[in-house]
Amino acid sequence: MGREPRVGVGVLIFRGENVLVGRRLGAHGRGEFALPGGHLEFGESWEDCAKREVLEETGLQLSNLRFETAVNSVFGEAAHYVTIFMRGDADEAAEARVLEPDKCEEWIWVPWHDIPRPIFFPLQLLQESDYEPIKWKIDP
Template sequence: MEVSRPKVGVGVLVCRGSRVLVGRRRSSSGHGTFALPGGHLEFGESWEGCAAREVQEETGLSIQNIKFASVVNSIMQNENQPSHYVTIFMHAELCNPIDEPQNLEPDKCDGWEWVVWPNIPRPIFQPLQSLIESNYKLP
């Protein structure tokens, strides 16, 4: 049996005051759970660059003041396809604070909503649940 290596994910805390942007996942990993915008870190990409790219691709939003927030190690054994992710969380603000997200990847997400941190609707994607359990506070 081949043991796969951990992957690196980037989750983005797109903030509007005390609210963060979340969506319900439609992908095989974490299907039906609520998660932040984000995705896989690409070769040669900075964490900030990945955060900006993923948020733009998924929501159409432009972000700024992108800063490291936290990191979690998630071994997801109970998925259809077990996986191991190191998830880097970045904190960001909207370039235009009145912009609203669009669901640009409806095959991967049911839609976006603003929720007060850390009151994320359940069920919660495991890496985000780990961040909440670490008692992470928004800056």
């Protein structure tokens, strides 16, 4: 990998005040809790990336996708990511499933301010910012 920043897309999916997070299993952020998401592919829209990654990882179909915010994450000398945070709605009756067991151990719904530690760096930066998901909530 070159020294250029990469683009990641993290997806905020809420049920009430709970957000969906999973425990990462890959080499980058292993054991840390993160949102579903992944790398933006060449020519892909942020919305399409969010839908694709969430479907591949959890089986959830998203609707009402919208941009929330972005963070600049520099992981020391290891990596540099710009992470785009999208927000989407999933059917209340649908359950998140672990569809990529080599990448994620489990999916859990937790209160926004009580995401278990350790937290994946881009999500940590989002939590430490002035971002408050509840004030941005759009009722269907």
